[in-house]
Amino acid sequence: MADGCGCDQHAQKYLTVPEALARGLAIADPVTETETLPLIDAIGRVLAEDCISKVDMPAFDNSAMDGYAIRTADMSDGPIFNLPVAGRIAAGDTGAHSAPAGAALRIFTGAPVPADFDAVLMQEDCETTADGIRFTRRPKPGQHIRRMGEDLKAGAPILRQGCEITAREAAALASTGFCEVTVFRKLKITLFSTGNELRQPGEPLGPGQIYNSNRYMLRALLTKPWIDLTDKGQVEDDPERLEKALRQACDNADLIVTTGGVSVGDEDHMPRLFAAIGGKTDVMKVAMKPGKPIMFGRRGRALYIGLPGNPVSAYVTWQIIGSQMMARRAGLRHMPPTPEQAVLAEPLQRQAGRQEYRPVTIDGTTPDGTLQLRLMAASYSGRVATLAQADGLAVIPAETKGLPKGYRLPFLRF
Structure with a gap:
């Protein structure tokens, strides 16, 4: 019998990671409210509109080098060229510049190139003389000149909505x-975090107690210029207090992130309490390791993500699913993590069934330059020190059992 959460948490089948992510993205509709800010104050925020260039880039023909502006048509056949220097142009000069036929102009990087000059000679390619400059290599028309609008034309698109x-x-x-x-x-x-066993760093630990590493890990992951974060710390495993905290969060936030209490044990209250306040759960079980107990759903406009309590599980499920849901909710364009290709430095034996994200260290490269990965401990969901020592996650397909040394697989670098 369903418990009112929108799915039967006991009967619901395990979703694959792509299926769970697709459901999560489908309910993470972006915020629509906007504000207009000075550019200096908008750094780090999410762009809410396409931006079109207001000017040509560059705005005028300018020199790409320190050197000498010349007219190639004025030059003799060589092989040695001698030109007098009739003036000087620096970046920012706004006056008109001219020179008699056959003469060069000293010019600096970024300075405007007069319309009748068609090349710039690098100062390294010539020597100065008492009368001007001497060089032996004939410049080509257009050499070392950045033409007006060659980077971007006025009216051309610069940035798309949804970029940071x-x-x-x-x-x-x-x-x-x-x-x-x-x-x-x-x-x-x-x-907020759930669990009576949690203590904050600096507090004494009693029997059965642990420090709340998830809070600090998620604070680091959620400290961004486009996030307004409210950290409620720890909420005790008391159903009344948890329900009150969850209800208040859903009333005030676009996204609620909790750790712990989302499995099926007697002290795992979050699925039932989310249903009790009118939440609809879309995902409860995902065929991934670590992170099988993850839930997410909606209550009104609020998106809820319940992460596992084990720190490695919480980190992996957040990085693979939660972070992408959050980014979409914030209005960011969907940019899934791009894995690198790597090979195993040692064989692997495992039980097939769930897609695994195994912490690994980089152990050099193969002769063709492919990264080699060395697997960390097989039992790692609670080993937070493993995360700090790892270089990333090897993605092991759900159906695989024994994998030989040299097996090629995706690698997500931290």
Whole structure:
């Protein structure tokens, strides 16, 4: 019998990772509210509109080198060329510049190239004389000149909606004249951990107690310029307190992230409590290792992701599924992780059935330059130190059992 959560958590079949991710992305509809900010304040935010260049890039023909502007048509047949230098142009000069026929102009990188000059000679390719310059290699027309609009024409697209404004995007926007941009509002996220056994670093540990590493791990993962994070810390395994915390979070946040309490034990309250406050659960079981107990669903506009309590499981499920749901909810274009190809440095024996994300270290390369991966401990879901020591995750297909040394498989680098 279903428990009101929108799925029967006991009868629901295990979903593959692609199936679970597809369901998660389908319910993670992006926020629509926007705000317009000065470009300097929009760095790190999510762009809410396509941006079109306001100017040609470059805005004028300019020199790509320090050297000498010349007219190739004025040159003799060589093999040695001597030209007088009739003037000087620096970057930022705005006056008109001219020179008599057969004369060069000293020019610096970024300086405007006069319309009747068609090449720039690098200063390294010539020697100065008492009368001007001497060189032996005839420049070609257009050499070392950056033509107006060759990078970007006015009216051409620069950036698409849904990109994060990092260093490259900020530079592109500034160089094309954007003083302000429209971005999606910050994504409101509420985070809390469940479990009576949890203590904060610095507190004494009693019997059966552990430090709450998940809180700090997720704080690091959720500290972004486009996130407005509310960290509720730890909520005790008391159904009344958990339900109150979950209800308040759903009322105020776009996304709620919790750790622990999402399996089927007597103290795993979150699936039942989410249903009790009107939540609809879309996923409860995923055929992945680690991270089989992960749940996510919706209550009104709020998206809920319940991660496992074991820290490695929480990290892996967040990176593989949760982070992509969050990014879509924030308005970011979907950019799935791109794995590298690597080979096993040693054979592997495992039980088939779930797609596995095994922490690995890089152990050199093969003669053709392919990364070799050395597997870390087979039992690792609770070993948080393993994450800090690993270089990434090897993706082991669900159907595989024994894998030989040299087997090629995807690798997700940290």
